[in-house]
Amino acid sequence: MSLVKKLLLSTSVAAVASFSNQVSATDERPIIDYNYRFLPEISRKGMVSSQEAIATQVGADILAQGGNAVDAAVAVGFALAVTLPQAGNLGGGGFMMVHLAEEDKQVAIDYREMAPARAHRDMFLDENGDVDRKLAGYSHLAAGVPGTVAGLHHALSEYGTMSLPEVIAPAIKLARDGFKVSYALESSLAARTKRLTSNKATAKAYFKEGGVPYSAGEILTLPDLANTLQRISDLGLDGFYRGLTADLIVTEMAKHGGFITHDDLTNYKVVERTPVRGTYKGYDIVSMPPPSSGGVHLIQILNILEGYDLQSSGQNSAQTLHLMIEAMRRAYADRSKHLGDPDFYAVPVNQLIDKGYAGELRSLIDPNKATPSSEVAPSKILPDDGPNTTHYSVVDQHGNMVANTYTLNYSYGSGITVEGAGFILNNEMDDFSAKPGSPNAYGLVGEEANAIEPKKRPLSSMTPTLVFKDGNPWVATGSPGGSTIITVTLQTILNMMEFNQNVATATSFARIHHQWLPDRTVVENGISPDTQRLLEQMGHTLVDRKYTLGSTQTVAIEGEYFYGYSDPRRPGAKTIGVDEVKESK
Numbered sequence: 001m002s003l004v005k006k007l008l009l010s011t012s013v014a015a016v017a018s019f020s021n022q023v024s025a026t027d028e029r030p031i032i033d034y035n036y037r038f039l040p041e042i043s044r045k046g047m048v049s050s051q052e053a054i055a056t057q058v059g060a061d062i063l064a065q066g067g068n069a070v071d072a073a074v075a076v077g078f079a080l081a082v083t084l085p086q087a088g089n090l091g092g093g094g095f096m097m098v099h100l101a102e103e104d105k106q107v108a109i110d111y112r113e114m115a116p117a118r119a120h121r122d123m124f125l126d127e128n129g130d131v132d133r134k135l136a137g138y139s140h141l142a143a144g145v146p147g148t149v150a151g152l153h154h155a156l157s158e159y160g161t162m163s164l165p166e167v168i169a170p171a172i173k174l175a176r177d178g179f180k181v182s183y184a185l186e187s188s189l190a191a192r193t194k195r196l197t198s199n200k201a202t203a204k205a206y207f208k209e210g211g212v213p214y215s216a217g218e219i220l221t222l223p224d225l226a227n228t229l230q231r232i233s234d235l236g237l238d239g240f241y242r243g244l245t246a247d248l249i250v251t252e253m254a255k256h257g258g259f260i261t262h263d264d265l266t267n268y269k270v271v272e273r274t275p276v277r278g279t280y281k282g283y284d285i286v287s288m289p290p291p292s293s294g295g296v297h298l299i300q301i302l303n304i305l306e307g308y309d310l311q312s313s314g315q316n317s318a319q320t321l322h323l324m325i326e327a328m329r330r331a332y333a334d335r336s337k338h339l340g341d342p343d344f345y346a347v348p349v350n351q352l353i354d355k356g357y358a359g360e361l362r363s364l365i366d367p368n369k370a371t372p373s374s375e376v377a378p379s380k381i382l383p384d385d386g387p388n389t390t391h392y393s394v395v396d397q398h399g400n401m402v403a404n405t406y407t408l409n410y411s412y413g414s415g416i417t418v419e420g421a422g423f424i425l426n427n428e429m430d431d432f433s434a435k436p437g438s439p440n441a442y443g444l445v446g447e448e449a450n451a452i453e454p455k456k457r458p459l460s461s462m463t464p465t466l467v468f469k470d471g472n473p474w475v476a477t478g479s480p481g482g483s484t485i486i487t488v489t490l491q492t493i494l495n496m497m498e499f500n501q502n503v504a505t506a507t508s509f510a511r512i513h514h515q516w517l518p519d520r521t522v523v524e525n526g527i528s529p530d531t532q533r534l535l536e537q538m539g540h541t542l543v544d545r546k547y548t549l550g551s552t553q554t555v556a557i558e559g560e561y562f563y564g565y566s567d568p569r570r571p572g573a574k575t576i577g578v579d580e581v582k583e584s585k
Contacts, residue, residue, distance in 0.1 A: 038504035040556075040563040043577025047564040048072055049553040050392035051480075053574035054179055055079035055088070056566075058170040059394060060576040062162070066583055069400040070098060070160040071167055074152045076392050077404065078171035078229065081148070082222060083179055084572075085206060085424060086188050086411045087390035087480060090228065090240070092426040093147030094389075094406025095288045096155055097275065097464040099473050101399035106286045106466060107159070110271040111151020111406075112457040113144030113428040116259035117267075121452045124434040131434045138195075140258030142414050142427035144458065145268050148406055149232060149240040154270040155402075168233045175226035175422075178219040184572030186216040192412060201417035202424065224422030241265040248421040256416075267455075273342075278353055280306055283497050284468040288405075290347045293339040294463025294486050297331040301490055303358030304330070304365075315499045316509060316527060318534035319367070325514045325521050325540060326365040328487055329376055332516035337378035340449030341457045347449070370539035373519035388412065389462060389480035393555045395473075395562055397581055401555070403464035403476040405485075431458035439517070461485040467493055473557055475503070479550035479567070484513045484522070488550030496556075503556045504565040511549040524549055 041047065046069070048059035059076040067075075073096070080088025093113040099106050124136040136142055156164060189196070189206060190213040197203040197211035205222060207213060214220050231239035239245060246265045253260045276289040278299030285302065287295030304327040313319040338348055351357055357379075365371070388411035394402040407426070408414075414427040432452040450459040463485050467475040475496060479488040488511060495506035510526030520541045523532060532542055548569035555564040555575075566573035 038502075038508050038565075040502055040504040040565040041575045041577045043562045043564075044560065044579050045397045045562075045581045046072075046578040047395050047555040047562040047575065048076065048392070048578075049394075049555050049564045049566050049573075049575040050076055050080065051390045051551060051553060051566070051570060051573045052080055052084040052088070052184075053182070053572060054083045054174065055392075056574045056576050059392070060578050061170070062167060063394075063396055063578045064581055066581055067162045067167070067396075068160065068398065069394040069396040069402045070155050071162040072396065073392070073394045073402040073404050074156045074160060075167040075170060076394070077148065077152045077406065078168050079174060080390060080392070081229075081423065082171050082174045082225060083185075084390060085185075087388040087406075087408060089146075089148055089406060089408050089413070089426070090225075090423040091143075091146045091148070091418070092406055092408040092413065093144070093428065094151060094404065095292055095460070095462050095464050096151060096402060096404040097286065097288060097466050097476070098155065098159055099286075099399075099401040099466050099476075100159065101473065106275050108273045108275040108288055109151055109155055110273050110288075110291065110457070111147035111154065112291055112460060113147050113426055114264075114268060115144055115429065115432070115452060115454055115456045115458070116261065116264045117454045118259040118261070119429070119452055119454050123452060124429070129435070136430040136434055137410060137427050138414050140253055140256040140414070140416060140425070142429045143258060143260060143416075143425040144428040145260055145264045146426060147268060147270065150237060150268055150270050151406075153237055164236060165233045168229060172226055172229045172233060175222040175229055178221035181214045181216055181218050181220050182572050183216040184570070186214060187571070188411065189213045192415075196412060196415050199416050201419040202412075202415055205417050205422055222422050224420055226422070228421045228423060241268060245421055248418050252416075252418045271343075276349060276353060278302060280497055283474075284471070285465065285493070286468065287463060287465040289342070289349060290339055290459070291341040291457045292460050292462050293335045294461055294489065295465070296339065296347075296349055296352050297335055297486050298463055298465065298490055299353045300331045300334070300358060301327045301486075302494070303353065303355050304362050305494070306355075307359065307362050310498050315495070316531065318531045318538070321512055321527070321531065321535060322370070322538055322540070323365065323367070325512065325535075326371060327361075328514040329371065329373060329516050330361045330364075331486075332514070333373070333376050333378045336516065337447050338449060339459050341459070344453055344456050345449045368538060372539075373516050376516065389482070389485070391464065391478035391480055391551075392553050393476040393478065393564070395476060395555045395557060397578075399473055399557065401466055401473050401476040403466055403478050405462040405464045405478045405480070407460075407462065407480070428458050431460060432456075463489040465489055465493065467497070475554060475556045477552050477554040479552045481550040483515050484549050487511070487513045487515075488552060492552045492554060503554050503563050507552055507554060507565050507567050513549055522549065
């Protein structure tokens with residue numbers, strides 16, 4: 001086994017990035033070849049990449065049984081609701097991008113949470129008119145109407161080939177019979193014991209007697225969640241949005257001052273939206289439109305960067321990173337003003353992703369000096385007329401691809417489990433702009449476009465993305481990470497498109513992040529100290545990232561082979577390839 005392979009298996013990604021990403025102090029160019037390759041998973045019949053190994057295996061098993069990428073994605077989504085409770089969920093929502101190979105068609109499925117009918121713009125303000133962070137993040141009021149069950153059900157019924165009972169059965173078995181707690185889950189629960197055990201139902205479901213966390217290797221059973229999943233299997237949407245599960249949700253709300261009612265649950269709707277599309281040097285990018293800000297600003301940043309010769313300046317050199325920071329700064333400034341739920345606000349998508357507009361922004365970038373964010377305001381564009389999250393990606397033998405990102409918002413959402421139902425509630429209402437100009441938990445600032453309104457969907461940074469090469473499906477990717485999701489996804493696909501790296505190497509390079517406000521650049525360990533010094537001399541304020549940025553789960557198609565890679569930045573992730581498949585259904 002090579003030295004680098006040993007490093008990848010035995011050390012943090014930051015250490016690997018530091019080894020693989022050093023640059024010369026004189027010319028800012030990487031000492032090693034750009035195409036030095038970490039080893040991805042390789043298969044011939046399909047690939048599943050997710051944050052949790054058991055759920056990945058569930059998806060791979062579905063592919064091996066002849067299911068398509070959507071069947072596998074739905075199965076993974078339900079399995080993660082059991083084995084990755086900090087982000088996998090029934091009580092949250094998300095976005096799914098689907099490529100249908102036979103039709104050569106891409107679909108954007110919006111199953112983001114919705115504000116309850118009783119929600120109002122001042123619901124999180126205290127007597128002084130300031131945002132009450134505890135109320136916005138850790139109360140029953142913080143929960144939006146969950147969309148995950150409806151979203152997975154919609155994807156399966158419209159684009160899958162298997163039945164709901166078939167794809168949900170593995171999740172039911174995991175919840176009822178139990179699964180071995182991983183080291184990642186042990187660490188996650190232990191780190192949040194005080195917050196999670198303050199809710200009796202969460203303490204009962206996810207901890208041992210006396211609020212003691214489970215240890216790795218012990219068996220965790222979730223009988224209430226198993227019963228909820230069984231009702232969904234038996235009754236479909238009525239097993240969650242009506243009947244006993246709905247009664248349990250509404251009772252939970254009524255007891256603790258929450259807003260969600262039976263009407264809110266029965267009125268929840270999944271929306272299929274037109275994907276946002278862009279190009280970068282011959283590649284086609286297809287991503288999630290609003291109420292995701294991810295696709296719009298991913299393409300906006302790429303449009304700006306397309307005008308530079310990044311290969312000449314060098315991957316992760318000070319010059320390249322400077323240009324990336326300046327592009328990020330301007331995109332996030334626009335995000336603060338112009339992005340929201342398109343059903344409530346005319347988001348100027350076409351203008352934001354216009355290459356001419358990107359050229360105007362590029363002309364304002366000084367190639368040798370940082371622009372203070374105080375001097376970068378959201379552009380005066382007129383509207384058109386027209387944290388914990390997890391991502392997983394799937395590709396099947398036919399070339400169908402799925403990129404799915406869903407979330408509870410914070411790790412374990414609000415930390416509140418619906419008594420008797422066994423699942424944790426989201427706290428997505430905090431993703432609205434509770435007060436225009438006031439930052440949310442991720443430091444993101446918003447204005448009227450993302451103000452709280454009944455039945456509105458909060459703005460999100462989730463960026464499930466598909467990339468096409470020569471007109472053919474090539475990459476499906478995405479990441480968790482709150483406000484960093486857009487820039488993490490950006491750097492992964494940019495490494496592949498611009499620097500010709502395979503999926504593993506592109507994932508493993510050190511990352512940066514800038515979001516306009518606060519005016520600082522977060523850098524991972526692995527960005528050369530020399531490069532950081534030069535960036536500071538240009539006027540950038542750098543902040544060392546105590547932890548890592550994002551955790552991409554990526555699959556790719558190259559000829560007759562499938563490639564995949566799980567980001568090692570967060571423990572527990574796994575990519576599994578499939579080489580034998582039963583006759584397709």
